[in-house]
Amino acid sequence: MNYVNLDIQNGVGTVEFFTEQSNSLPGEILKKLAETITEAGGNPEIKVIVLKSGGDRTFCAGASFDELIAIETPERGKEFFMGFANVINAMRKAPKFVIGRLQGKSVGGGIGLAASVDYCFATKHSAIKLSELALGIGPFVVGxxxxxxxxLSAMSQMGINPDEFYDPQWAQANGLFAKVCEDAEELDAAVEAQAKKLAAYNPEAMAELKKVFWRGTDHWDDLLSERAETSGKLVLSDFTRNFIQKFKNK
Structure with missing residues (x-):
């Protein structure tokens, strides 16, 4: 049932991902997601990209616990967390604006995806939680x-309170969400309207403006690789393994 799809209509490339475990992300889906976003960025038929997840509840529950518990070496740990780094960098490097559609909650790495789009719509159900510290690691790659x-203030507030959900109004006030919609119907209408407008604008102008928005991030290939290495080591700790096992045994 897990998938990543790209649908192209009227200049809008919609990238949709789905996994059965609350849209949590294993390495295979992260790899496909980064590749699909890069593909959409290079497709001349596409003027704007929409990132969404399947289902009607959670947008993204972050890293797959099944995959985290299976990591046995620091190298394999880094490889897994590079999956998130590659998705973030794919959105950063895409020469087109990426619109986010968040129908529900985002946890951990899911907030990293939401923060990496250029314009994000959410619903009143789109609470966010940066849960990594509770797992014994930290939001190093998505940070x-x-x-x-x-x-930094909002990021550190969430990072230090890994058990607390922050409501979408707080997320909007702190710059993550551009608009909070009442329900999925209103959300889809808002995303469609914004994507339609952007698809009619000058692609060259949008590409140049995106460079302005992401100025100062050219070093992120190296930075996120270093952060992935840190997470890859910490995920092997007894603390993290015990936490995940207790969670899975609930």
């Missing part, structure tokens, strides 16, 4: 994207 979008 730069979240800090860039929301500021």
């Amino acid at each position: 730069p994207a979240i800090e860039r979008k929301m500021g």
